[in-house]
Amino acid sequence: GPETVVELKFKEDPGRFATDKFVPITGELRLNRNGQGLFFTIVNAQIEG
DSSP: OGGGOEEEEESSOOOOOOTTOOOOEEEEEEEOOSSSSOSEEEEEEEEOO
């Protein structure tokens, strides 16, 4: 369902990702309380590794 999807807002443009590739991400998890958009957003996201 929609609760399994997260929106990512990166600090810097990460470029493109390959479909179905697993990428470790760190950042600050925010819960959407206003009903607009997805349930979860990770802000200041960065690729780790």
